[in-house]
Amino acid sequence: MDNHPLELTINGKTYKTAVEHRKTLADTIRENCDLTGTHVGCEHGVCGACTVIVDGKTVRSCLMFAHQAEGCKIRTVESLARGDELHPLQEAFIENHAIQCGFCTPGFLMLIIGAYENDPDITEENLIEVLSSNLCRCTGYQNIIKAVRSASGGLLAIGSDADA
Amino acid sequence: MSENITPNATFGKGVRRLEDRALVTGRGRYLDNLQPQGCLAVAFVRSPHAHATFQSIDTTSALTMPGVHAVLTIDDLMPVLTGRKLIVGLPSAAIELEVDRPILAGDEVVYVGEAICMVVADTRAQAEDAAEYVEIDFSPLDVVSDCSLAIKAGAPTVHRNLPHNRLAAFGFRYGEVEKAFSSAAHVVGDRYEVHRGGAHSLEGRGVLAMEDSLRGVLDVWSSTQTPLALKKALCELLGRDENTIRVEMPDVGGGFGPKLVTYPEEIAVAAASVLLARPVKWVEDRREHFIAAAQERDQIWDMQMAVDADGGILAIRGSMIHDHGAYTARGLNIAYGSGVTLPLPYNVGAYALDIEVVLTNKVPTAPIRGAGQPQAAFVMERLLDKAAGVVGLDRAEIRRRNLVRSDQMPCLKPLKLRGGTNVILDSGDYPATMKSALEQSDWAGFQVRQQQARKAGKFLGIGIANYVEGTGRGPYESVSVRVNRKGVIEVVTGAAAMGQGTETMIAQIVAEQLGGDLSIVRVKTGDTDNPLGFGGFNSRQTVTAGASAHAAAQKVRKLLLQMAGHILEASEDDLEILPGKVAIKGVSERCATFGEIATAAIGLPGFAIPVLDKPGISASEQVIINDMAYSNGSAVAEVEVDPDTGSVRIIAFTIAHDCGRMVNPKLVDGQIIGGIAHGLGNALYEKMIYDATAQPLTTTFADYLLVSASEMPPVTILHTESPSPLNELGVKGVGESGVIPTAPAIISAIDNALAGWNLHFNRAPLSPQDVYASLRSDSKGERA
Ligand code: FES
Numbered sequence A: 001m002d003n004h005p006l007e008l009t010i011n012g013k014t015y016k017t018a019v020e021h022r023k024t025l026a027d028t029i030r031e032n033c034d035l036t037g038t039h040v041g042c043e044h045g046v047c048g049a050c051t052v053i054v055d056g057k058t059v060r061s062c063l064m065f066a067h068q069a070e071g072c073k074i075r076t077v078e079s080l081a082r083g084d085e086l087h088p089l090q091e092a093f094i095e096n097h098a099i100q101c102g103f104c105t106p107g108f109l110m111l112i113i114g115a116y117e118n119d120p121d122i123t124e125e126n127l128i129e130v131l132s133s134n135l136c137r138c139t140g141y142q143n144i145i146k147a148v149r150s151a152s153g154g155l156l157a158i159g160s161d162a163d164a
Numbered sequence B: 001m002s003e004n005i006t007p008n009a010t011f012g013k014g015v016r017r018l019e020d021r022a023l024v025t026g027r028g029r030y031l032d033n034l035q036p037q038g039c040l041a042v043a044f045v046r047s048p049h050a051h052a053t054f055q056s057i058d059t060t061s062a063l064t065m066p067g068v069h070a071v072l073t074i075d076d077l078m079p080v081l082t083g084r085k086l087i088v089g090l091p092s093a094a095i096e097l098e099v100d101r102p103i104l105a106g107d108e109v110v111y112v113g114e115a116i117c118m119v120v121a122d123t124r125a126q127a128e129d130a131a132e133y134v135e136i137d138f139s140p141l142d143v144v145s146d147c148s149l150a151i152k153a154g155a156p157t158v159h160r161n162l163p164h165n166r167l168a169a170f171g172f173r174y175g176e177v178e179k180a181f182s183s184a185a186h187v188v189g190d191r192y193e194v195h196r197g198g199a200h201s202l203e204g205r206g207v208l209a210m211e212d213s214l215r216g217v218l219d220v221w222s223s224t225q226t227p228l229a230l231k232k233a234l235c236e237l238l239g240r241d242e243n244t245i246r247v248e249m250p251d252v253g254g255g256f257g258p259k260l261v262t263y264p265e266e267i268a269v270a271a272a273s274v275l276l277a278r279p280v281k282w283v284e285d286r287r288e289h290f291i292a293a294a295q296e297r298d299q300i301w302d303m304q305m306a307v308d309a310d311g312g313i314l315a316i317r318g319s320m321i322h323d324h325g326a327y328t329a330r331g332l333n334i335a336y337g338s339g340v341t342l343p344l345p346y347n348v349g350a351y352a353l354d355i356e357v358v359l360t361n362k363v364p365t366a367p368i369r370g371a372g373q374p375q376a377a378f379v380m381e382r383l384l385d386k387a388a389g390v391v392g393l394d395r396a397e398i399r400r401r402n403l404v405r406s407d408q409m410p411c412l413k414p415l416k417l418r419g420g421t422n423v424i425l426d427s428g429d430y431p432a433t434m435k436s437a438l439e440q441s442d443w444a445g446f447q448v449r450q451q452q453a454r455k456a457g458k459f460l461g462i463g464i465a466n467y468v469e470g471t472g473r474g475p476y477e478s479v480s481v482r483v484n485r486k487g488v489i490e491v492v493t494g495a496a497a498m499g500q501g502t503e504t505m506i507a508q509i510v511a512e513q514l515g516g517d518l519s520i521v522r523v524k525t526g527d528t529d530n531p532l533g534f535g536g537f538n539s540r541q542t543v544t545a546g547a548s549a550h551a552a553a554q555k556v557r558k559l560l561l562q563m564a565g566h567i568l569e570a571s572e573d574d575l576e577i578l579p580g581k582v583a584i585k586g587v588s589e590r591c592a593t594f595g596e597i598a599t600a601a602i603g604l605p606g607f608a609i610p611v612l613d614k615p616g617i618s619a620s621e622q623v624i625i626n627d628m629a630y631s632n633g634s635a636v637a638e639v640e641v642d643p644d645t646g647s648v649r650i651i652a653f654t655i656a657h658d659c660g661r662m663v664n665p666k667l668v669d670g671q672i673i674g675g676i677a678h679g680l681g682n683a684l685y686e687k688m689i690y691d692a693t694a695q696p697l698t699t700t701f702a703d704y705l706l707v708s709a710s711e712m713p714p715v716t717i718l719h720t721e722s723p724s725p726l727n728e729l730g731v732k733g734v735g736e737s738g739v740i741p742t743a744p745a746i747i748s749a750i751d752n753a754l755a756g757w758n759l760h761f762n763r764a765p766l767s768p769q770d771v772y773a774s775l776r777s778d779s780k781g782e783r784a
C-alpha cells in the first residue's frame, strides 16, 4: 500500500500530501490536512458526522477516497466562521441549544448549508427529510430544527462565496 | 438562596453555553483530534467466537507487515503490569462468582469482541491489515446466548471453569405480600422483556497515552466519564504513584453510561505506550462499539400485581432475570436499581422481588442512560395498564389513585439504596405533575379524537407513563473556585463533561455569587489532580458538583467582600459584588476589581496579608449529600398505528417533569428531549440482535436503527420546580429522566390504538413486524 501524491483544495487553500489510494477523504482531511473539525462517527456512511461539501454537493467524506476529490473544491466546517464572526447558522445552533456534545455538529452544519445552497426555498418537509440523513444521539433533533428555522433567512448570504 | 442573588443573576437562566463556540467552529478537542508527533495506532485482535479456548497466538506473519512495531499479548504486557485483570466491580455480598475482565484474554474468550492481542503500527490501517495475520488456534466451546437459558440447570457455563452462570441472587421484600394477594379483588400479571441495546455516543471510546520523560509523567487522555477511576486503575495496574500519572479528559463526544466504566483497552494502551516508549492511541470504531462497549437492558420479568376493587395497589411480586454479560464491568447496580425503582412513584403496600443476575456469552453490561430504571418503569406501567383494564378504570385514574401524594413528602420508602442508605422521595407533587401532562395532551378529549380518526380509517392511540428518577448519587463531588490576579474566576472540578453543558451549569452557579459575569468564569472539568471525586454518572453532577460549587462560591464571595472592604476602607455591608469588581453600593466607580483584590490577597514577600486568615481568594468544597434527590414526571404519547403494516408513528409527545430548581432551563429541555429520543429508540427501533451462538448480527447503523429527525415527534415539555430539601440550591438531576417513561407510554398508546384486538404488548422494542404478527395471530381481532 504505497502513498501516492495528492493535491486537495480545502476551504480555498491547497494541501499537498501523499496518501494511499484506499485512504478516505475524511481521514485525509483530518490527518493529513490537520482539519479535525470533520468527525468520523461510523465510517460506513450512515451517521453523517463526516459530511463536507465537495463541488457544491454534500458528501459523506468517509465514503469517498481522497484521490477521488482531487481537483474538487472541498469545504469543511472550518470555512464557516469569518475570523471571530460566526456564520448565522453557527450562531443559531448556539442560541437554540442545538449542540450538546458537539460531535455531530460540524456534519449537521455542512449538511444544512449544502441543502440551502441547493434549494434556498426548501420546504419544511424536505428539510426534515434532509436532516434525517445525519444522526445525533444527544439533542433529539428538535433544537437543530429550531436553529435552522431561525437562521434560514441569513444562511445563503454568507454561505456561497466560500466556494472560491 | 434568595438573599445571595446578585443583580446579574445567572442561576435559572437559559444562558448560552460556554462550550459551544469551539464546538461549532470545528475546534473541539475530541480524543481522535489529538495527534502527537510519532504517535502509533492500535488495532485490537478480537475474538470471533462467543466462547472458545486457545493455546497459542502466532504473531510471526503479522510482525513482518509494513509499519508494524509490535504485536502484544497479555504475556508481553506483563513486564509493565502488576496484574492480569482489571478489577472494578462495586462491592456486594450477593456476588457469588468473580469474573473480572482480563486486560487481554489469556487462554479463554467469553464473548465476541473480547480483546486478545493488540497490533501497534504507524497507522491504524496498517495495524488493521496486520491484525488479519495474527493466527490463534481457537477451540470453540458451548455458548449461552440467552439469560433465561443460562440460568437453567445443565446449561453450558459461560466460563469453562465456573460451576454455573448465576452471578448473584438477591431481592427486595417488604409488607405482607402473600396476604395481600390472597385478599385481592384482582390479580394481573405477565412476563415482560426489555431488550439490550447500545449507548452509541456518536464518538466511541478512545485512549491516548504518552510518557513525558521531561516530567517523568505518563500522560493519558481518555474519552471517559470517570477519569479519576481510570487514574486509580492505572496507578494500581502500572504500579505507579499518583503523581507520575496524569489523566486528562478531552472533549467527549457523548457518554450515556458505558464510558463510566474503566475498560481493559485503556490499560492495555497505556501499558503499550510504556513498553514501547512511544505515544500510542486507540480509537474505538463503530463496529467495536457494537461488540465491545458495555450494553444494557436485557431483563426478563415475571410479575404480578394485586389490586383492590377500586384499583388500589395492594402488592407486587415476582422475579426478574438480569443479563450481566460475560464479565463484571460494574457490579449489581443495574439490577439493584431496577428493583428499587419499580414501586417508587406509587404507594405499593407490599413488594417482593427475587432477582437473579446471570452470566451470558455477551459483552458485559453496565449502565446506559436510565440504568435499570427504564425497565422497572416499563414493567410497573404495563402492570398498571393491565390492572386498569381489569378494574374498569381509566389508565390515568388508576395512576392518580396510587401515586405518592405531596402530603406524604418527604416519603420514606421501605427500601434501601445499594450503599445502604434510605430511599426517601424528597419532594414533588406527582399527581399534579401528571395532571398537567394530561391537560396539555388533552387526555380527556382523546376519545372523541380517536373516534373521529377511526371514521377516517386511522387508528390513533394514547398512552401514559409516570416515572421517578433517582439522581445525584453521592457522596460528593469536588469543586474549587479561585479568583486569579487577572480577575478571572477559575473553577476546577472532578465533575466530568460529556456534552450536557456541565461547564456552563457550574459557571452559572458560581457566577450567581460572584457578580454574574459568565465571561470571566473558566471551568475545568474532569480534574484528576484532586483525588476527591468521582465523575459523571447517575445524573449526579448538578446535585453534587452544584452543591460544592455553590458552597465554594459563597466562601469566595465572602473573601472578596472582606478584602475589598479593606482596600476601599468600607464596611462589608456597604459593598456589592458587580461583574468583575466589588464596589460601594450605588457608587460603582468606587471599586476594587477582582484582579486587584486577588493580587492583594496573594500578598508580597515580607508584607503582612491584610484581613484574611489565609492568603488567596479561593475555596475548595466537597459537600456531602448521601441521600438521592428524586426527580419525577409523566409522559403522554399519542400514536397512529397502521394495522396493515404494523408501523407506528408518534404524533405528539408531552412530558411534564419536575427536577427541582433548574439551573438552566434550556439545558434541562435538551437533556429531556435527548432522553426521549433514546427512549423512542428503545420503544420501537433499537435492537441489538445476537443469534443462538451469541454472534452479534446488528453491527452497523444500517442494521441497528437510531432515531433520526423524521421519527422524532414534536415534544412539549412542562416544567414544575419542587426544590429538593437535600441541597441548598434545591436542584435535582435530569439526565436520564426523558428515557425512563418513553417506552411504556408509547407501548401503552399502541395497545390503545389497537383496542379492538385487545392486545397487551409485553416487550420493547416493538418492530412493525412484531405489531403486524400480533394482529394476525389474535383471533379476537376485528378489522376496520
Ligand atoms: S462517519 Fe461518515 S457517515 Fe458516519
Ligand code: FES
Pocket (backbone or CB within 6 Å): A098, A099, A100, A101, A102, A103, A104, A105, A135, A136, A137, A138, A139, B202, B253, B254, B499
Ligand atoms: S450533539 Fe452529541 S451527537 Fe449531536
